[in-house]
Amino acid sequence: MERAVFHSGFFFHNAVIDAGAFFDGAVFHGSVNLSATVFTGGQARFPEAEFHSDVYFLETDFHGNVRFDVAIFHGDVSFRRTVFRAGVWFGSWTEGAPHVPSAAC
Numbered sequence: 001m002e003r004a005v006f007h008s009g010f011f012f013h014n015a016v017i018d019a020g021a022f023f024d025g026a027v028f029h030g031s032v033n034l035s036a037t038v039f040t041g042g043q044a045r046f047p048e049a050e051f052h053s054d055v056y057f058l059e060t061d062f063h064g065n066v067r068f069d070v071a072i073f074h075g076d077v078s079f080r081r082t083v084f085r086a087g088v089w090f091g092s093w094t095e096g097a098p099h100v101p102s103a104a105c
Contacts, residue, residue, distance in 0.1 A: 057082045
């Protein structure tokens with residue numbers, strides 16, 4: 001869903017996503033709720049995404065790499081009790097860039 005534009009809320013609460021999730025450059029105008037979602041395979045990518053409302057990743061479990069590089073958050077964002085089992089990037093992406101190898105929030 002690269003460069004997609006979502007005009008209302010985006011909800012995948014309590015879902016399991018087995019493949020990679022690619023939201024490169026996506027624009028979310030409504031709130032985003034991916035709480036209690038499990039990303040089991042591949043990358044979850046949100047580079048250059050723009051979030052105009054609140055974003056919830058409560059108790060989300062990322063098994064692969066996660067990219068938020070150059071993402072813009074205009075509202076509140078919560079990663080409470082989220083687990084990043086592989087790398088997570090919030091800065092600029094380049095191969096070998098500093099990243100958090102794993103984390104729990």
